Amino acid sequence: MLLFSQYIETKYATRLLAAGSAGVGYLLKDRVANVAEFTDALSRVAAGGTALDPEVVTQLAGASSRAADLAPLTERERQVLSLMAEGRSNAAIAQSLTVSAGTVEKHVAAVFDKLGLPASQDLNRRVLAVIRHLHA
Template sequence: MRIVIAEDSTILRQGLVELLTFRGHEVAAAVRDADELRAAVAEHRPDVSIVDIRMPPTHTDEGLRAAISLRAERPGCAILLFSQYVETKYAAQLLADRAGGVGYLLKDRVAEVSDFLDALRRVAEGETVLDPEVVSQLFTATRRTDTVDTLTPREREVLGLMAEGRSNGAIATALFLSAGSVEKYVTSIFGKLGLPQSEEDNRRVLAVLRYLDS
């Protein structure tokens, strides 16, 4: 296979080059940021690219966003995300087209070199390969978003003000509601978000986290 590697860690990048070369693959380019990745894919048209998610300059999601743009520009462009982190928002977007040729493995969960090489081959052949932990977190994020979507417009207004740190009294004033009405909305929000009363968790904080996650 002809492969492009995008990894900002020099040691890991060089290690992947040596491993893949030793196994008989052609590493067409090994780069350290998203811009270099785009240029390398355009030049070499690899069978598959191995892409880290967090790369310069901000080390947040540059690699993942580059992968999404590459897939949009080059349908069928095979990408194997290889990261320490699960980024649910953009990962779901990457998988949304269901076209295959996409993988997402977590660096600290790959126990055998043979498993990694097999996943790389399968992605190059058009399959979708996901670490079970990635699947679990994507499912959880999707479920949370779907739950928030069940809220009425007024409940979303109330939850939005909760996210701003406002008390029930302040929410009542802002929305010209009675304190009792706000309390009913808050109770309904907790119910729809599946947040039962608990001594261990602050339901108000958890509700806001769900809102922000959506």
């Protein structure tokens, strides 16, 4: 499900992400200026990934004061989690941070571990970690 809106409504964004379903996105109409970026976001959502406008992520992060949930994370792990919240793949995160994909995988695993998100067939740890990030 892709929400395409003129405004940021944190309650809708939170509900969208809390549903835990694969393939979700929240984009702002006035910030989608590049057709290639829009089609990339559509492809990520269609493939079961996420696509979140960075401003939506910022608003959601500021909407809550529960930062203590993320206290165990290092600064780099927080950066990785923030980029995950934007819907970026591990490869895209590696490129953005100028590190190897293996390094990103280690940071992602550390995030899951520190947030107490064990591997599960029923739950998507990546989505749950992003929800924690958005609520923090």
